[in-house]
Amino acid sequence: MSLIISARQQWLANPRRDLLAGTVVALALIPEAIAFSIIAGVDPAVGLYASFIIAVTISIVGGRPAMISAATGAMALVMVTLVRDHGLEYLFAASLLTGVFQIIVGLLKLGRYIRFVSRSVMTGFVNSLAILIFLAQMPELIGANWQTFALVAASLAIIYGVPRITKAIPSPLIAIVVISAFVIWSGLDVRTVGDMGQMPSTLPMFHLPAVPLTWETFTIIAPVAATLAFVGLLESLLTANLLDDITDTPSDKDRETRGQGIANIAASLFGGMAGCAMIGQSIINVTSGARGRLSTLWAGLFLLFLILVLQDWVARIPMAALVAVMIMVSVGTFDWKSVLSLRSTPVQSSIVMLATTITVVVTHDLSKGVVLGVILSAIFFMRKLGKTIVVQDIETAEPGVLRYRVSGQLFFGSADVFAASFEHHGQPTRVEIDMTDVHLWDLTAVVAVDKVVFRYRRQGAEVRVIGMNEAGQSLIQRVGKHDKAHLPVGIVPDLNAP
Structure with a gap:
């Protein structure tokens, strides 16, 4: 009918x-x-x-x-x-x-x-x-x-x-x-x-x-x-x-x-x-x-x-x-x-x-x-979206410890901004990156995370990445390089981290 x-x-x-x-x-x-x-x-x-x-x-x-x-x-x-x-x-x-x-x-x-x-x-x-x-x-x-x-x-x-x-x-x-x-x-x-x-x-x-x-x-x-x-x-x-x-x-x-x-x-x-x-x-x-x-x-x-x-x-x-x-x-x-x-x-x-x-x-x-x-x-949209990635430095009283909170969309258009937002000076012993409010979209996003982790690790720091959602964790496990067995310290995805 x-x-x-x-x-x-x-x-x-x-x-x-x-x-x-x-x-x-x-x-x-x-x-x-x-x-x-x-x-x-x-x-x-x-x-x-x-x-x-x-x-x-x-x-x-x-x-x-x-x-x-x-x-x-x-x-x-x-x-x-x-x-x-x-x-x-x-x-x-x-x-x-x-x-x-x-x-x-x-x-x-x-x-x-x-x-x-x-x-x-x-x-x-x-x-x-x-x-x-x-x-x-x-x-x-x-x-x-x-x-x-x-x-x-x-x-x-x-x-x-x-x-x-x-x-x-x-x-x-x-x-x-x-x-x-x-x-x-x-x-x-x-x-x-x-x-x-x-x-x-x-x-x-x-x-x-x-x-x-x-x-x-x-x-x-x-x-x-x-x-x-x-x-x-x-x-x-x-x-x-x-x-x-x-x-x-x-x-x-x-x-x-x-x-x-x-x-x-x-x-x-x-x-x-x-x-x-x-x-x-x-x-x-x-x-x-x-x-x-x-x-x-x-x-x-x-x-x-x-x-x-x-x-x-x-x-x-x-x-x-x-x-x-x-x-x-x-x-x-x-x-x-x-x-x-x-x-x-x-x-x-x-x-x-x-x-x-x-x-x-x-x-x-x-x-x-x-x-x-x-x-x-598409170009204008990606430029605009690329500027939405925000890396916030969280103050901590612990010596040698750096903490960051990241929010926004991480993809090929924002990867460079993301990587450039971290300080790589000094000799930190531990670095913690909270990615609870971040979504990883592509291979370039994984490479950007790798780049940050490798830079800190080359300085001898322990690096933890917490709060990554299930999609980002899956992408990291499939194409990321920082968690290979021969590397001394790897990324630590923690969905339940605060």
Whole structure:
């Protein structure tokens, strides 16, 4: 019964809003899919078929309701060299292998580790994509006539003005219909969807990639497929995180990972290229009111209906209306608070956010920016954590006796601070180190303890280490050197010591 209730909530909670939002997304998908096909160097049908198949498939098997997946620019950029050097069939084979890699990642349940991506990286990711979405509209505006700018302005006025009157119908859909009707009636000479490229006129057909099943083929497509799998999952999981925040609802990251793989395999078998989540279209979907899987399913089905049945009408939609929709998405996606709060935000967080944003915008490569952001976050975190190790010198009246109390996390980032915190002057006869409040994390931590013990022992002192927890004691016994039989004095773990 609970499964039935959950299915109804994910599919039929608000069908009207889902259908209207999916309609807007489908209209916005057409020029995007054609443009990404051109970037990849393939026929527009490849991107359009992929967008239809991936959207329909992911609506069923994905882990994030209302998220839109289709052919994307991030994936298209990776495909360029493969298509140029080896042809379209190798692209289909690489797309299929991409899906296999993603399913493996999903089965290993690695998708959940996206939670380790910091908020600063997420903000940089969102801001960079917002900038890229805006910049992607520039080719439609640079050198355009004044009528185009007037249509864009009118579209934006409708998009932002209609919600003040009614939210019954998504304002981007109203803008597209009204502006298209005006251009068709007036006969204005402006760029339209039909100018982007020829749309297909037949249903996608089942097609196995026509490549030789040899090790050489695998060595050609595997590196590309691995990159596509990584970039696709990175963009999809980060977009899922963003939608989780916007809608205040959870998603299943491992299911989404497997679903992306299944969708890419399906696309490759029906003449499409690999794709992933689209942040722009996903934002359009949820801001138009969509919350269920029906919106994604309808976006894919209506896209196919548009390109096969209504393509003559779709071809007459002015690009100015779609540019306005994407500008709205760009403005709404950008986290303006992150810029306004730069002075009050910790410096390290600001550096991570800016580095991620700038790298993605400059390279047009999402993976480079996010990986850099994650590395910087890890470095700053380890530096901060490394400073938390505290070695306190406890005064004692006994001559020749030194006592220390240590607290904090001992690992490779704090090991040097730990070792440098002990005094090694004079001739102590006995040294006692209380590690009750310390946790040892790795081999470097053990080496640091060894270093301290050996230094005192070389001076002839007896060394006792007390209060070490069970995990630290186990690590010491497995990899420590100071307790070997040939050494005169060893460490004395004492869990019950005060």
